[in-house]
Structures are given as C-alpha cells and as structure tokens.
Amino acid sequence: MKVEDAIVAEKTVVNRRDFLKAGGAGLVVLFWVGPLKAFQQPYTEAPPSIPTDFNAFLQIKPDNTITCFVGRVELGQGPKTALAQLVAEELDVPFDAIDMVMVDTDVCPWDMGTFGSLSIRVLGPILRGASAEARAVLLKMAADQFGAPVARLQVSDGVITDPTQGKRVTYGTLVQGKRIEKHLGKTPLKTVSAFKVMGKSPQRKDAIEKVTGKAQFAGDVTVPGMVYARILRSPAHGAKLKSADTSAAEKMPGAQVLKDGDLIAVIHERPDLADKALGLIKAEYDRPQTGLDDKTIFDHLVRNAQPPKVIAESGTVESADKTANSIENTYVQSYCSHAAIETHSALAQIQGNKVTVWAATQIPFRLRDLVAQTLGFPKANVRVIASYVGGAFGGKTNPQNCLEAVRLAKLVGKPVQLVYRRDEDFFNERFRPAAVVKIRSALTNGQITSWDYTVYAAGDGGAATFYDIPNQRTTAVPVSAIAWQKQDTAGGLHPFNVGPWRMPGTLTNTFARESQMDLLATKAGVDPVEFRLQHLSDKRMRRVLEAATKQFGWKPAKPPTGKGVGVACGTTYKTYVATVAQVALDKSTGKVRVEHVVTAVDAGVIVNPDGTRQQVEGCITMGIGSALSEEVGFSNGEMHTRNFDSYEIPRFSTMPTMEVVLIDNPDLAPDAIAEPPVITVPAAIANAVSDAIGTRLFQLPMTPPRILQALKQS
C-alpha cells in the first residue's frame, strides 16, 4: 500500500460534495466498499452529502479523539458501546477516545436498518477492517515523516513512536489537514490474544445520559412552533368511517382539526389538550363481522395461508413413516406484541423544501425514502435523525407513525410531534404473527426415522431441523411481504399488520420442534438431553447443550419426572443456543413460575461479555413473556389488548434466577447475540411444564386457563 494511493486529491472529495463539513482540520475518512451488498446503497441516486460507496467514516481530530459515523441505531442493544470497542481495538486507541455518531442520514453512511442482529456480525468485520487499515495508513505516514521503516514503529493509545530515534507523533497531528480515503484492502485484524479493548466490558457509552434523563428520545425533541397531534382511530381493523362530527373539537381553544382523506387529526400546542380535543370528535363507523378472533384464527391461517412449499428434504418421508410408530401434533402460537415501553414517536419539521424527521425507527434510511415518497420531495431533501430509541425488537421497522407525522406537518405548516398513545400503539402494531406448525414424526428402535414438518404463517426461520434424521422434509412459506400483509390487502392473511419480532419465525419453530423432540424422548423412554445428543452430530450444538445442562446440574431421567425441568436447543444465523428451565406449577390455579433458567450461547468471539449477558438476560425475559402470558386478544378486528393491564409482560416478580454461559470460541468471528437467545426459552419452559404435569400444552402462551384445561383433560 502506498500512502499516495490513500491520500486523494481534494477534487475527488469535492466531487463527493462537501460531506462532513463540520470535520475541519485533521479529517481522515475511511472507507471501503464492502463485499456485503446489505450495507451498500441499493440505488444510484446520490444521498445529500455523503459518498455512496462508503460504509463508515472515521474522523481523527487534532486532540487525538476519534469520531466514528455509522448508520446504526442504538435501540438499547448496545452497538454504541460494542462498535466503539471494535474501532478502538483495531486503531490502538483508548475506548474513551471514541465518539460514536449514530444515525443522522445527513452525516452517516447509508445502512439498511438496525435489525437482524447485524451490527456485530456483519458491520463488525467491516468496521474492524476499516480501523485496522486506518492504523496501517497512519503507520506508513509516520514512517515517511520519521524516515524510519514501519516495522520499527510502535503504536499505543493513538501515539506512534520510533524508539530508535526517540521520535513520537500522535494520530491527530499526523492527519491534520488531510483527507484520506481507502477501499478496504487486506490488512490483518488483531487476533484474540492481542485484544485490549474487545473482550472487555467497558461502561456503556449511553449510560450517563440514560441515568440522568438527558438521553433524548424522539418524543423528547422540541423545535420552535411545534404542535402535538392526535389521530382519530377506528374502533376496529376494517371498520369504515361513516361520519365524523368535529365541530366541538374545532371550538376548543387552541385546537385545530386537520383532514386529509382518511386521516382526521387534531393538533394543539399541548399534547394532553390535543388528547382532550380528540375526545370531542364524534365518529360513527361500519364495523366488520369477520368472525375472526384469537380462537378461530388458527383454522383460518391453515385454510388461507399461502400454500407452503418444501424447502428442505432428505430421504423419503412417506415410506419411512409407514414403517414406524408415528406421532402427529399441531402446535399453535398466538399473536404477540413488541410492546416496547416507548410508543412509536416522531417529530416532523418541514422548512421550505426540506424536511427533518426525528424518529423512533429501526430503518432510518428506508424511512428517508418513504418520507420523500410521501411528500413528493427529492430524497436529498429529507433528513432522518434517529436519536435513542426506547426499545424496538422489530416493531420499529414500522414507519406508519413517522409518515403520519410528516403528512400532518405538511397539512398544518408547523412542526408536528406525534407520539402514539398506548392503545394506538397496540392498534397499529405489526404483531408477531400467530402461527400453526404440524409435525409428524416416527420412531424406530429409539431413533427418529422420519420427520415431516409444516409451518403456516410464521415463516421458515429455524424451520428445518438440525437433528440427524434420515428421512425428513420441511414445508414452509418463506417470510415475505405478502405473508405479512393484512387480510384487506392483496394476498393478505392476517386481521391486522404483522411483522418481524426478535428472530422472526424461529421462536415459533423452535417451540414446535423442541416440544416434539420431548414427546419422542418420552415415547422412547430416554432422558431428553440424552435423546437429543443421540440425534446430534453438530459439535457446536452438542457443546452448548452440554454446557447448559452441566451448569444447571441436569440429572438424566426418564421423562416426565414431575420435577418441572425442561431443555431446548436452537440455532440461528451462526449462533448456537441451549436453554434449561425449571418451573414451579400451582395445579390449583394453573399458574407457572419460572424459577431458574440457564442459557448457554456460542456466538463466536465475544466483543463485550457484559453487553452479551445483557442481551441474553433480555431474551430470557422476553421468552418468559412469550411462554406464559403475552397474547393479543381481538375479535372482528377490534383489539382487546390495549395496555399493560391486558397485555402482561414480565415484571420484577416474574424473573427467575438466570445463569448465562458464554462459550469461549476464539476461532470464530463474532456473531449474532441480540436475538438468538430468545428462541429456546419458550420451548424449554414448555418442556418444563410438561415435565411437571405429565401432559403437554400445544399452544403458546401457556396461560393459567390453558394449563388448567390441560390438567383436566389429562
């Protein structure tokens, strides 16, 4: 690598427009065009002020601090901390010297969105590579300045020294006045043994702001002249507005009624008074009678879902099936909400032909395009700022609230803040889809010989089995926009919107598969852990299963034992998970208490152990909710689930003791951690419940009435 190649002429940069204006002296820009399409601009139209072919920028300031610009959003999952660790490690600077600038579409590089546990497993290698290459460029610059070979130089805390000549120079001094860009070469990354910052758990970069109330969420942002909006919502999905009398609302001092086609809203300078004005609107609707509710939905899904296709097959399922004892079961799972504590929130400000949206979003760049489309503005005139987001879990891929805010801002000619009420958030949710799984499997001499798996509505995530079964077939509909549409849209299936929820499909499929595995183990009269190991040649899966059961102190026994212990395995992306759960069950009330959960995770190299534990703990918590209480109630398009009294998420008294076992796997690159550990939790709890009561529940969540019913039938 030559320094001349790396330092490009000013004119090149001018061609890219004067991005990072605020950079001033000492700007180093790093770069690469990654091989990963996911992180490249999907269209040719240039964004307003940043290059299209770069995935990250580093700015080295004269004081030797480094600013890293990324298009990722801090949803709570910790990228602000973990990505800074990657940069600090490869650049050889202190962790505290890194300042992360997260999403502002005017200054951060394009990014597809913060979902799919992508930050570490996909962006991570790119950011590390860019940082390592930056370090190499800086070393070469110092070598030229010192007249010394690179090999002789040492670097520590952003200072390069030549011990022979006794010379030293800081990164900040070296790069003063220079702009450097570079496409990613093949600079080697540090090995695990050389890590100083990775593998540690520094204080979260967002911690101080979050404990002092200074962290700004979208609903906390204010701009001069701003008004608060409330939107008239129909009482049920599919309901048609017949009439709306807005006269009383219009007479309320300070209130203004806005109408734009199907959108009726009130605005006021105070949010609670906008609420009051909304309450004055008298609206009548035609309500649909779909006959669909939270009980009839499963038959509807099987009858009307897109016909699933075979996505994986080996051996011959039919013939094998006929030769053995077979068990056939249907597993179902209700709709489930993301239920982030922050409701969907946005502030939209239109100034002339430009618009800025402060948004609680996981998809800032996609949102920018949608806002442009909604307003008829060029994309270059749309700026999206995703400040801290108060929990997302997939739910904030829904742009509806932001698009409503920009429409209202345009209508009224003032900045509009739109923060959903809780019932509005539940109404407009894109829920985790209700789903149905049918499994027929056969056992011959204690071995599973046939496995025929069909899933409706959940998607194919985690549907294909990893157990060694000679004859197997997986039938599923891949997750697609069509599969996730409302009934009243073309090809739609669901009575309201559904969408991705922390590891789409995989939690459902893991629940079904691992429940069936336990039934087969029971039929074979073999301990469930032993039974799984007999069908597992995947070494990483065996390792997490053995690690979790060892930590738990699993005692092999023929199921059911009556002790209330259960196990489940799962894998997604390249992360492996095993969970053991212990429950206590009150047979008179049907109430389950999860007492102890052990989860072992192999996610390759761990960037931040405590941050990883936080994600696993969060997944265990959400998994308990999915297992025992979280369920969306509805009938004829009307939501019965409207607030936290009718939608029960886990709370302090719900929590079990949790143990997290992180598998040390230094040979593998860091992989996904924000989602995978959730998938095994409901399955392990379901198996523990069955172990306790000797009978099985085939529906999630396992609410007290369902448990009482199962006990009655057994």
Add this chain to the structure above:
Amino acid sequence: MERTIAFNLNGKKTQVKVDDERTLLWVLRSDLGLTGAKFGCGAALCGSCTVIVDKEAVRSCSVPVKDIAGKRLLTIEGLSKNGQLHPLQDAFVHHNAMQCGFCTPGMIMKAYALLLQNPKPTRAEIIRYMDDNLCRCGGHERIVAAIQYAAAATKGRMS
C-alpha cells in the same frame, strides 16, 4: 380552571399558569421542558413517568397538576447535584442496569422513594416495591442489584 400553581421543582420555587386539571406529566414535559419523565402507558400501569412528590413516588401521567400545589417535586433532572451522580444513578451505571433506557428515569425515581422509606430493603422488598415499574429490555435483575448497591452506598443517608 386556569390558575397559577406554585410548587418546589427540583429545589427551586416554580410557578406555572395552566388549567389545573391538566396532567402533571404533560405540564412537566411540554410546559416546563423536563422530558426525563416518560410517557409509556398513560394509565399508571408502567411507571415510566414516575416522579417524587413530597417523598412519595407518583405516576405523573395520572395526576392533575393541581395536586402538586405547594408541594416539593423531584424529577430525574434534579437528582444529580453539582455534576455528581446520585448514588442510585451511579449504581445503575455501575451495573449496566439499562438497555434502551426509556424506563430508567422512572425506575430510578421509584427506587429513590423506596430508599427514602426503607433505607435497607431486602431483595424481596425491592422486588415487591418495584413490581409495577415495567422494563421491556429485561434489566430487572441488574436494577435490583443496583438498588441494593445504592442502599449500601447511601447507608440511610438519602438526599
């Protein structure tokens, strides 16, 4: 009825002229510019809006502003003094007792009220007292640990 309501806000005499039936949370957030208390449910079910009124934890989303006339109101913004984190804030930082951070101000204020009433709470007492404050990210265990740590640090000398 619109009238002037006087109270002590984070140690300072404060007056607001508002309809006295308005909700305390929204007066704090949109009239007084204090956005640390969050809107989560609007029905006193989640605790994100928790503030302290005369040493008691109060759900500001479900209280009319007239109820605080003449009282002492403490919000998350008033907890740190002279740039020093309060021991509870310090404990939350120390335990990484937050992910998204949206419930955090309410959690800290609720815990503050607990330690005022019960300087040495047991684990069971913490869980019982905090149970109606919801966290979706699953930080419960860390929050309990942070409160225990802060209780040990303050030794009953809460300020």
